[in-house]
Amino acid sequence: MNVFVNLGATTLHKLQAIGNASLMLWGALFAVPRLKNIPLTIYQIYVLGVQSLLIIIVSGLFIGMVMALQGYTILVNYGAEGSLGPMVALSLLRELGPVVTALLFAGRAGSALTAEIGLMKATEQLSSLEMMAVDPLRRVIAPRFWAGMISMPMLAIIFSAVGILGGHVVGVDWLGVDAGSYWSIMQATVEWEADVLNGVIKSVVFGLVVLWIALYKGYSAIPTSEGISKATTETVVVSSLTILGLDFVLTALMFGVN
Amino acid sequence: MTLYLEQQCSQIHHNKEVNSLMSDTLVDIQNMSFSRAERVIYNDISLQVQKGKITAVMGPSGIGKTTLLKIIGGQLSPQSGSVVFAGENIHTVSRKRLYEVRRKMSMLFQSGALFTNISVFDNVAFPLREHTKLSESIIHTVVMLKLEAVGLRGAADLMPSELSGGMARRAALARAIALDPELIMYDEPFAGQDPISMGVLVTLIKQLNRALDLTSIVVTHDVTEVLEIADYAYILAEKSIIGEGTPAQIKASKSELVQQFLQGNADGPVPFHFPAPSLADALLGKSTQDSASNSTAKSEGGR
Numbered sequence: 244m245n246v247f248v249n250l251g252a253t254t255l256h257k258l259q260a261i262g263n264a265s266l267m268l269w270g271a272l273f274a275v276p277r278l279k280n281i282p283l284t285i286y287q288i289y290v291l292g293v294q295s296l297l298i299i300i301v302s303g304l305f306i307g308m309v310m311a312l313q314g315y316t317i318l319v320n321y322g323a324e325g326s327l328g329p330m331v332a333l334s335l336l337r338e339l340g341p342v343v344t345a346l347l348f349a350g351r352a353g354s355a356l357t358a359e360i361g362l363m364k365a366t367e368q369l370s371s372l373e374m375m376a377v378d379p380l381r382r383v384i385a386p387r388f389w390a391g392m393i394s395m396p397m398l399a400i401i402f403s404a405v406g407i408l409g410g411h412v413v414g415v416d417w418l419g420v421d422a423g424s425y426w427s428i429m430q431a432t433v434e435w436e437a438d439v440l441n442g443v444i445k446s447v448v449f450g451l452v453v454l455w456i457a458l459y460k461g462y463s464a465i466p467t468s469e470g471i472s473k474a475t476t477e478t479v480v481v482s483s484l485t486i487l488g489l490d491f492v493l494t495a496l497m498f499g500v501n
Numbered sequence: 502m503t504l505y506l507e508q509q510c511s512q513i514h515h516n517k518e519v520n521s522l523m524s525d526t527l528v529d530i531q532n533m534s535f536s537r538a539e540r541v542i543y544n545d546i547s548l549q550v551q552k553g554k555i556t557a558v559m560g561p562s563g564i565g566k567t568t569l570l571k572i573i574g575g576q577l578s579p580q581s582g583s584v585v586f587a588g589e590n591i592h593t594v595s596r597k598r599l600y601e602v603r604r605k606m607s608m609l610f611q612s613g614a615l616f617t618n619i620s621v622f623d624n625v626a627f628p629l630r631e632h633t634k635l636s637e638s639i640i641h642t643v644v645m646l647k648l649e650a651v652g653l654r655g656a657a658d659l660m661p662s663e664l665s666g667g668m669a670r671r672a673a674l675a676r677a678i679a680l681d682p683e684l685i686m687y688d689e690p691f692a693g694q695d696p697i698s699m700g701v702l703v704t705l706i707k708q709l710n711r712a713l714d715l716t717s718i719v720v721t722h723d724v725t726e727v728l729e730i731a732d733y734a735y736i737l738a739e740k741s742i743i744g745e746g747t748p749a750q751i752k753a754s755k756s757e758l759v760q761q762f763l764q765g766n767a768d769g770p771v772p773f774h775f776p777a778p779s780l781a782d783a784l785l786g787k788s789t790q791d792s793a794s795n796s797t798a799k800s801e802g803g804r
Binding site for chain 1: 615
């Protein structure tokens, strides 16, 4: 009997958490920053986007280089090393760009967001905002949410672009693939809507998910050091798993066999 | 005719008295009950805060004094009863109206709750920038006046991390009075303060209340300090109000519970031991649940 009681209680608790998170997302979506809060949003773009650039560029570069190296060793067996360019580009634009960027974004920016908001809660800064008649959703959550939504697709595009350059460095400059075929076959193969746009859509969806989870986990964190630590860990774990699961769903919808 | 006029005059006089009494009450809590999960914090309590007065709310730690302030501020909702501030029922107004009403009240948090990423000046300027369209030069003047009032004009450019505990609380006080609220709620303003800082805060609360014509609610367990400045005091314990009155009336109270609190006795109606099985039973490994429930029943029966 206790099993059912516990199961029911856990289900209700989870449903309540989903409801609260949805209300917070709803508030953030419709609390588009006011004119006076635009500097806050720009500052958050700097914190979440610009400060994530280093990890995104370095990761993108090495992933592109590794892909070119691995791809070349396979393609050269079939005399198809000229297809290295499209292979690197399609893999990055369709999959690795959005997915790896989102995973890095969750680790770098998502965890920082959760910790920051959790600490604001623990030090009563969110309560003091409410008591000063300032809505924390509008003042704290919305600028971070919109800044993340703007930053995430840009980071994914930068990741893919740097990855393609990394592939060029290894494939063309090091392994001797023809530069003309690297770029021209890529240009002929990659489609704007099917590949580039779908990749951007993926990154927007992943960005929304990461930001939603990170902001909610911070907002609902138990205001103790242990609570904030747990919330931060949960942000990274839940975001990463959700990104990977959603990637499969989105890939099936976008590129699935008809 | 004369009798009729006398009756009318008497009625008008009575109404004026009632209105005066009503208009003198800034916060009116009636039959309020509040629980958190299954734990009852308040059971059917009523209290009033008069305009322009300092009202102290005292009680042992963990009794829910801060919770009371959050209920008045509309951050928590009671399960029953009403909380009226300046004629508006805080828990039935719309969210938009609640935020408008909150502009008339302010709260000094126990930790100060200063924004750690901006300077003391910007902290005090924050509510002005959010809620007014004053020019930066006027905001500068107002902030400096508020900081002068709490003795921290020289610390305007410091970051909150560079302030001592007492200074942080004074900076937070400057921020709390930035918009000249009608009501200011102090949450444990004296906790963890050295005697000098405590003396400064006591004086500040009294002076600000008089100079700015504020109404203050001071939640604390520092009995001596708060009774020096309070006009009226409530003592909370056992989920309800166990004593109220002017400081003189409180001190003269014959209630054992009130006297235990005022004199700081370790044991009395509020027991020293948290309900637990008897030590002998616990050591002998008897059923802890039975013993605990017996112990709780005894403890509650004894009160």
